[in-house]
Amino acid sequence: MNLVLGIVLIIVALIGGTVLGFFLARQYMMKYLKENPPINEQMIRVMMAQMGRKPSEKQVRQMMQQMNKLQDK
Incomplete structure (x- = not known):
């Protein structure tokens, strides 16, 4: 037992x-x-520069907002 x-x-x-x-x-x-967070503003700038684009600050912030929205879901 x-x-x-x-x-x-x-x-x-x-x-x-x-x-x-x-x-x-x-x-x-x-x-x-x-x-x-896995992606920050500097990484977004580098990524867009590698694609041949010079991002404005507004574009970088928009991308960060979209990434944060996706992360929260």
């Missing part, structure tokens, strides 16, 4: 730890990406 109870508790602890670890890792990554 004690052996069965011990095995069940170990299995429940493993499943609980896995679920808790998943949600903690997900929360950490969401916070990290919010604080450190």
